[in-house]
Amino acid sequence: MTIQLGILLALVCAFVSNLGFFFKHRGACECAKVDIRHPFKTARNLYSSKWFALGMAIATSAWIFHVAALAMAPISVVQVVLAGGVVMIGVMAQRLFGVEVGNRQWWGLALTCLGLVLLAVTFPTHHDGAHSSFSMPAMIAFEAALFGVGGLLIMGPRVGAPAEHHGVMLGAAAGVLFGVSDVAIKALTGIAGHEGVIGLAASPWLYVTIAASIAAFFSSARGLQDGDAVPVIAITGTAANVTTVAAGIIVFGDPLPGSTLGIVLQGVAFLLVIVASALTPAPRAAGAAVSAAA
Template structure:
């Protein structure tokens, strides 16, 4: 029964997360540019924008729903439900925030949602939250995500095209959010076993905090440098893929045991790759309708 509660919480999280990102984008583009060399000044500049501050408030609410979902459902299931949020993103961007989402972006977002949902439903069903993990596997997985995220952040400095920097930062932010999510999932199991004091005695609390801070700055800079829909979609997709992979690699969520399931998952990854090629096309904000 708890798995259905986790799915409901994840659906609410998907809606509030995308709503928060859209508000943060509106605020970030009006705020001073984010500079890694001046983190406090950048944070003050971002929060001085009312829209960004409001978006962060909505994001905190979404985070609470996310943690609650992770506590009662397997990580791969939660992330699969969140994957459907990219379709919500397109609808909200057009209907509420006045962005023009073209056919190419709709196809890309649809491929993303279909691929990630297909990936999730082909995983064998598990009936417990499954927060137990192997320490070496956890360290290796988290370190790998941080390394890839760092390369994406430095993309422009190592020769990547400037016009791709926004989506590269978005992907880096998503991976760092994935690092935080995996650590949070581990913490839910530790708290269940040892109580709240486990939060003070495990290094995974620090990992979750530091990864969230790094993701915050990478995401804010991405929102300033890239178009709203592609940036938000890339952030969410990277976080979802990291979360699903973490559920399998770190927490032992089972893989499909038949050929059909393996083929379906291969198709799912192919759909996500196709979506990555389609989604970054230009998306321009329409003039908001008069109130």
Template sequence: MTLYLGIIFALLCALASNLAFLYKHRGACSAVKVDIRHPLRTAVSLWSQKWFAIGMLIGAGAWVMHVAAIAMAPLSVVQAVLSGGIVLLAVMADKMFGFSVGKRQWWGLACIAVGLILLGVTMPDAHGASSNYSLPAMIAFEAGLLSVGILLTMGTRIPGSHEHHGVMYAAAAGILFGVCNVGVKALTGVAADHGVLGVLLSPWTLTSLIASAGAFYASARSLQDGDAVPVITITGTSTTICVIAGGILVFGDPLPGTALGIVVQAFAFLLVVVASALTPAPVRAARAAAAPAAA
């Protein structure tokens, strides 16, 4: 019963998360440009936008449901369920918010959803929602992802990369959200063993807070620099891949026990990577559209 409740919370989280991102996109585009050198001014400007604030509140509710889900079900199972929300994103963006979703993006979103669902389906049955983890693996995993997230944000300063800024910030945000989610999963076990004091003193609390703050600014900037559907998709996909990897490498979620299962998982990862490249609009098309306007 606990496992099924976790799946239900994951489904509700997927719906609320997509709705939150779409509202935040609407609000972020009206705020001042996100500048991490001025975090307070940036945060005030973002929160002063009604739609961004609504999106953040909905997102907070989604986060609570996510925590409940990962406390009741294995991390990889929860992320597999959340991956189905990517298709919901396109429908909501098109029907509720009036964003144009091209055929290429529909194909990309569908392939990502199939790939992520295959990853979840091929995971062997896990018993319970264990939060036990390997400390060396946890340290290496969190430190590695934090480094990649920082490098992606720094990469936006490379001359000539302006067209890719939205995607790069989105990927960084997704990775940092992944760091936070893996840390929160560990904290559910700390809370069960040592209570609130243990959570407050745990290094994973500080790690999760730092990652969450970085993800907040990177995600907001990605929503300003990129189109809604591609950047939200890349953020969610990056988070999912990071958390599934964390479930396996840190918490010992089992791998497929057959050669076929391993081949299917490898294909699923490849499908997600290729589909993620399809989702953003072609850069040459964007330049061609911008050229007449500039003239």
């Protein structure tokens, strides 16, 4: 029953999180460009927009649902359920916010959904408990690697990536860094259960969570300014979900499929998500959207 409640909370989190992203996108496009060299001024500018402030308030409520879900179910199960939120992005964009979604973006969303569904159906169903215990060396290596990947994505054009894709790359960086935070939070739920509040405050993973969340905040805000809403939101959620699903297996020991077919299907699922990530961005549309907002 606990795992089922965690799944329900994850579904609520998926809807609320996407809603917050769309409000943040509207607000961020009204503000001056995010400049990490002036973090306090940038944060003040962003929060001066009522739409961005509303989006952050909604995102905070989504985060609470997320933490509760992680405390009740294995991280891989929670993230696969959250990944279903990708299905909602296109519909919410058109119906609630009047954002036009092109054919290429619909194909990208559809392939992402297919890949995530494959991940969902190939995960073993015999989970027992929340799977909060973890391997410390695996945790350190995994989190350090994700920080490195996020840093490279943030640098973008400085390391030779196309400038027109920088908004989507920042969205991916934000997703990876949100993944760092989610993995650390999952570890903290186990530590809190065994050692209480004192163990929580003394844990280095609390500070990893804070650092990753701050970096993800600025990356996400700048990505929403530089890119179109649908691809940036989709790639942020997908990057967070894929990295945390991988962490469930590598760090927390969530079980792999019991058959060769299941493992192959999971490989195909990850490949579909990668192809979808290449299809979803629409540089010209993104440029038009940013120009219109300006």
